[in-house]
Amino acid sequence: MPNTRPKYSVIADQLMRDIRDNRLTVGSLLPTENDLMRAFGVSRHTVRAAVQDLKSRGIVATRQGQGSKVISATGQAAFAERIQSIDQLIAFGQETRRELLSRETVEADEETARRFGCEPGRRLAKVRMLRRSLDGDRKIALVTLWMNTLLDEIVTELAHAQRSAAEIIRERFGLDTNVVEQAISADRLDEDTAAILDAEPGSPALIVTRAYFESRDDEPFLLARSIYTADALRVVSTFVAPGRA
Amino acid sequence: MPNTRPKYSVIADQLMRDIRDNRLTVGSLLPTENDLMRAFGVSRHTVRAAVQDLKSRGIVATRQGQGSKVISATGQAAFAERIQSIDQLIAFGQETRRELLSRETVEADEETARRFGCEPGRRLAKVRMLRRSLDGDRKIALVTLWMNTLLDEIVTELAHAQRSAAEIIRERFGLDTNVVEQAISADRLDEDTAAILDAEPGSPALIVTRAYFESRDDEPFLLARSIYTADALRVVSTFVAPGRA
DNA sequence: TTCGAAAATTTATACGGACAACCGAATGAA
DNA sequence: TTCATTCGGTTGTCCGTATAAATTTTCGAA
Numbered sequence: 114m115p116n117t118r119p120k121y122s123v124i125a126d127q128l129m130r131d132i133r134d135n136r137l138t139v140g141s142l143l144p145t146e147n148d149l150m151r152a153f154g155v156s157r158h159t160v161r162a163a164v165q166d167l168k169s170r171g172i173v174a175t176r177q178g179q180g181s182k183v184i185s186a187t188g189q190a191a192f193a194e195r196i197q198s199i200d201q202l203i204a205f206g207q208e209t210r211r212e213l214l215s216r217e218t219v220e221a222d223e224e225t226a227r228r229f230g231c232e233p234g235r236r237l238a239k240v241r242m243l244r245r246s247l248d249g250d251r252k253i254a255l256v257t258l259w260m261n262t263l264l265d266e267i268v269t270e271l272a273h274a275q276r277s278a279a280e281i282i283r284e285r286f287g288l289d290t291n292v293v294e295q296a297i298s299a300d301r302l303d304e305d306t307a308a309i310l311d312a313e314p315g316s317p318a319l320i321v322t323r324a325y326f327e328s329r330d331d332e333p334f335l336l337a338r339s340i341y342t343a344d345a346l347r348v349v350s351t352f353v354a355p356g357r358a
Numbered sequence: 359m360p361n362t363r364p365k366y367s368v369i370a371d372q373l374m375r376d377i378r379d380n381r382l383t384v385g386s387l388l389p390t391e392n393d394l395m396r397a398f399g400v401s402r403h404t405v406r407a408a409v410q411d412l413k414s415r416g417i418v419a420t421r422q423g424q425g426s427k428v429i430s431a432t433g434q435a436a437f438a439e440r441i442q443s444i445d446q447l448i449a450f451g452q453e454t455r456r457e458l459l460s461r462e463t464v465e466a467d468e469e470t471a472r473r474f475g476c477e478p479g480r481r482l483a484k485v486r487m488l489r490r491s492l493d494g495d496r497k498i499a500l501v502t503l504w505m506n507t508l509l510d511e512i513v514t515e516l517a518h519a520q521r522s523a524a525e526i527i528r529e530r531f532g533l534d535t536n537v538v539e540q541a542i543s544a545d546r547l548d549e550d551t552a553a554i555l556d557a558e559p560g561s562p563a564l565i566v567t568r569a570y571f572e573s574r575d576d577e578p579f580l581l582a583r584s585i586y587t588a589d590a591l592r593v594v595s596t597f598v599a600p601g602r603a
Numbered sequence: 604t605t606c607g608a609a610a611a612t613t614t615a616t617a618c619g620g621a622c623a624a625c626c627g628a629a630t631g632a633a
Numbered sequence: 634t635t636c637a638t639t640c641g642g643t644t645g646t647c648c649g650t651a652t653a654a655a656t657t658t659t660c661g662a663a
Contacts, residue, residue, distance in 0.1 A: 145644085146643075155617080156619070178626035178627080178644065179625080179626055180626095180642095298564065298588065301561070317563065343543065346543070349539070364645080391613075391614070392612090392613080404648080420614065423612075423657070424614080424656055424657075425614075
């Protein structure tokens with residue numbers, strides 16, 4: 114049999130369904146590992162892998178000697194983006210797998226031109242990619258990149274390698290990313306994007322746009338817009354006053 | 359028989375030290391599980407528990423058939439965020455006015471207790487406020503604050519003055535805000551919140567939660583959650599590589 | 604040389620067993 | 634009653650083994 118889901122994942126899904134449908138209520142205890150072993154006919158190891166999955170999603174909390182407690186029906190976001198430096202901002206791309214959706218040359222429209230700092234009608238390379246989680250097949254985000262057509266050749270490498278666009282551009286073109294401007298907003302998913310992300314049209318989405326600069330005075334050499342389904346991303350940052358920790 | 363740390367935890371720590379001290383560089387591969395087994399003299403299971411730990415911290419990413427890649431060094435710091443004051447954390451389009459909605463003493467539920475780092479049932483002051491635009495009557499956000507009941511007396515001042523809660527708390531209680539953790543996510547507006555904000559239930563919202571700490575090791579002294587309608591806020595930040603501009 | 608198939612390498616899944624640490628309830632002594 | 638102890642149940646750690654799946658490397662045929 115070719116593509117069977119792992120058992121622990123099937124069990125985790127079943128438990129999540131039970132929680133969502135209130136067969137297991139928030140605040141109550143999960144069946145014990147022994148019960149789950151018998152119920153699903155698997156080893157304790159597999160049961161623990163399933164519970165570990167729920168734990169990492171923030172759905173249950175375990176306590177030695179007591180049991181596993183359901184603490185949330187929905188869980189927290191699977192991805193927490195911790196931005197403390199440019200390097201970490203860039204490294205985030207490595208945790209996901211990219212899939213090339215489309216690749217074309219377009220003329221900059223009014224808004225894109227303004228953000229790029231060029232005149233409308235300038236030819237730009239436009240690339241759309243899908244970001245998936247490394248482990249499962251969860252679809253994380255729809256990413257659209259705009260860049261100078263000269264940089265367009267990085268796309269093939271981008272789709273296959275695990276490195277970020279900024280990293281590849283530095284290596285191939287000697288362009289260093291020193292400044293990144295990031296804007297975060299919320300919106301509804303439109304029909305097309307929802308279809309791509311397997312989500313419901315109109316459901317909430319987090320939109321992160323970034324402009325990459327070599328220096329603050331230059332035009333950006335890369336624009337990126339990522340559309341995340343609401344449950345796929347929480348942007349987490351820690352701000353520390355200088356001197357204190 | 360003194361309490362020894364679990365082996366997997368010791369191994370994870372050792373690997374994190376190796377990464378921080380550049381014996382293992384970001385972008386390179388971790389030693390294979392077999393190598394680590396031999397190096398530490400433990401079973402593969404234990405090695406995997408250690409790697410799992412690093413994975414959950416976002417330090418390494420594993421890929422079947424390829425290996426475990428170091429994607430982020432932890433302790434680097436080198437702070438790249440330009441924030442003048444806590445109030446600048448969020449760039450508002452315009453100034454806002456606060457209006458007190460409710461003020462009560464509640465018992466911390468499971469989730470609030472976890473975020474606060476206290477035990478459930480602890481009594482907390484809970485305050486809800488509405489932020490409106492200065493000019494017209496546009497409703498911007500619903501803000502909920504949780505704090506120690508001792509701090510409760512700032513509320514009246516908060517509703518009238520234009521200053522932030524953190525500022526008032528420093529003045530009145532000598533508590534300095536040195537660390538702020540901020541998380542941004544998207545969600546639908548529920549019935550109640552939508553009614554308060556004059557928005558459509560189910561429409562997208564941007565949720566900003568912040569925890570204010572005096573020091574990184576303490577419990578936060580203030581939790582704030584702000585729910586913005588999608589069109590009311592864009593969070594803009596600029597990241598600059600250290601040393602450059 | 605080039606390309607596809609096979610082999611080697613590496614992580615992922617899954618089974619089994621054993622003991623330790625911890626919690627809560629039951630027990631028994633003062 | 635009250636408090637310390639014991640005991641059963643539950644999760645945590647750790648070992649061993651085996652097979653599957655994904656990726657990279659090697660190698661032979663054209």
